[in-house]
Amino acid sequence: MTEALAAGAGGGQRPRLDGTKAADVCVIGGGLTGLWAAYRFLRLNPGADVVVLEARHVGYGASGRNDGWLCTTMSANQERLARFAGREAVVDFQRLMIASPRRILEIAAAEGIEADGMVSGHLTVARTPAALGRLREERDHLVDWGYDPARLSLLDADQTSERIAVAGAEGALFEPDTAKVNPAALVLGLARVVERLGASIHEGSRAVAVRPGEVKVAGGGRVTAPHVLVCAEADSGRIGGVPARRIVPVNSSIIMTAPLGPDLWRAIGWDGHECFSDAANVFTYAQRTPDGRIAIGGRGKPYRFGSRTSGLGAVDGATVRALAGRLREYFPGLPARLVEHAWCGSIGVTRDWCGFVHYGRTTGLGWAGGYAGHGVTSAFVAAHTLVDRLSGLDTPYAAAPWFGYRPPNWEPEPLRWLGIRGMYKLFAFADAREEAARQEHTSRLARFGAKLAGLS
Numbered sequence: 001m002t003e004a005l006a007a008g009a010g011g012g013q014r015p016r017l018d019g020t021k022a023a024d025v026c027v028i029g030g031g032l033t034g035l036w037a038a039y040r041f042l043r044l045n046p047g048a049d050v051v052v053l054e055a056r057h058v059g060y061g062a063s064g065r066n067d068g069w070l071c072t073t074m075s076a077n078q079e080r081l082a083r084f085a086g087r088e089a090v091v092d093f094q095r096l097m098i099a100s101p102r103r104i105l106e107i108a109a110a111e112g113i114e115a116d117g118m119v120s121g122h123l124t125v126a127r128t129p130a131a132l133g134r135l136r137e138e139r140d141h142l143v144d145w146g147y148d149p150a151r152l153s154l155l156d157a158d159q160t161s162e163r164i165a166v167a168g169a170e171g172a173l174f175e176p177d178t179a180k181v182n183p184a185a186l187v188l189g190l191a192r193v194v195e196r197l198g199a200s201i202h203e204g205s206r207a208v209a210v211r212p213g214e215v216k217v218a219g220g221g222r223v224t225a226p227h228v229l230v231c232a233e234a235d236s237g238r239i240g241g242v243p244a245r246r247i248v249p250v251n252s253s254i255i256m257t258a259p260l261g262p263d264l265w266r267a268i269g270w271d272g273h274e275c276f277s278d279a280a281n282v283f284t285y286a287q288r289t290p291d292g293r294i295a296i297g298g299r300g301k302p303y304r305f306g307s308r309t310s311g312l313g314a315v316d317g318a319t320v321r322a323l324a325g326r327l328r329e330y331f332p333g334l335p336a337r338l339v340e341h342a343w344c345g346s347i348g349v350t351r352d353w354c355g356f357v358h359y360g361r362t363t364g365l366g367w368a369g370g371y372a373g374h375g376v377t378s379a380f381v382a383a384h385t386l387v388d389r390l391s392g393l394d395t396p397y398a399a400a401p402w403f404g405y406r407p408p409n410w411e412p413e414p415l416r417w418l419g420i421r422g423m424y425k426l427f428a429f430a431d432a433r434e435e436a437a438r439q440e441h442t443s444r445l446a447r448f449g450a451k452l453a454g455l456s
């Protein structure tokens, strides 16, 4: 998918910014956050001058490389956010997140973006008693924070297998409001829509200096604008305005199979196309693509020393083998050597896994990010929070409690590298323990790992 974008599925064709340009808004980043921000601003201010600066090409970042889930999950720890903004604001925010996948599909349809969108729901499958216990706790937690209990179903092993025949499934949690899209089609289509509305997108235009009212671009270009919005997610810490240790890039990898034949699909089921994830401590997620493949993702090598990002997206052999092995654990009937594509990208993660949005009324500088791998819906909501705050609007987006939230800084290196790698190792170890011991409760190692990570 990354190769397809780089080869020119709309990527790399737009002019670089040369000379000086004046605009009403300058957006940095041609991913979903930047493009939704441009979209929202132009819908509120038809005919406005919006310039989008993209260092590489539209969709080069995670927005063009993800698994296409439009999650209802909020990119935040509810308890922490409630301490900052109050419980009611967090519950309202959660309900906004639940409604947003459908809103995104509606806008895509109305704007003529063909992104294979569908509301498919999300099935989280437990394959150990401990994971089943976590699902029960998770359901209570979600209900506590705004999910409708009537729409969250705990399924037993048979009901789970009727949806997706995952080997060893002991039960699952089904949530019906998650949707999915073809991610590259969404981001490329959105770019075309904002251009149609009048925005100029400049590719190959890396912002190298940001200050109130002005952005300097590598090669000598310059944009002046009263509002400058930094929408670079995993790269945010490298751009002026966002403290370098506020957000770090964590790697996420995906492999994709060749199209499966009808017999295999009959055996696996998955007719409802639900987004599928494993309730193990190590996060693994998958989807059935419209052309009959399975795309399955996980963290792979989770973090590169010094917060280096995933570059062009080449995946190491060990990660491909690990994900392929996981896939065959879920579906033992799959033939070996089925993997056709692999790629990776960087997600932006804050120290407490809470996303944030800022806008300074006096500086005109704004930024949004830290979605921790749940950014396809979050980018839409964050862009709306950013633009609605900038515009002084009183909307549910403007009221979202991540506005003004300041996550703590990450530790300096090498503590950061040691901590993140250590956390993933602990989770993997905890999964092995839970499976071997068939224990009913989440292992103490995993609880310690979650504390270390700032997840709990």
Ligand SMILES: Cc1cc2nc3c(=O)[nH]c(=O)nc-3n(C[C@H](O)[C@H](O)[C@H](O)COP(=O)(O)OP(=O)(O)OC[C@H]3O[C@@H](n4cnc5c(N)ncnc54)[C@H](O)[C@@H]3O)c2cc1C
Binding pocket: 028, 029, 030, 031, 032, 033, 034, 053, 054, 055, 056, 057, 058, 059, 060, 061, 062, 063, 064, 065, 066, 067, 068, 069, 070, 071, 205, 206, 207, 208, 231, 232, 233, 234, 235, 239, 251, 252, 253, 254, 297, 343, 344, 345, 346, 347, 348, 369, 371, 372, 373, 374, 375, 376, 377, 378, 379
């Ligand atoms: C493998 C993978 C799978 C994922 N799966 C899912 C999923 O299924 N569901 C989900 O909700 N989330 C998923 N995510 C996360 C989600 O894709 C991101 O959170 C989201 O796309 C972030 O969008 P963004 O626009 O903020 O950032 P990005 O898409 O990263 O866009 C930022 C852009 O800014 C550009 N940029 C950086 N620096 C500069 C600069 N100095 N000047 C100009 N431009 C700059 C970059 O080139 C990039 O194009 C996944 C991520 C990965 C990597």
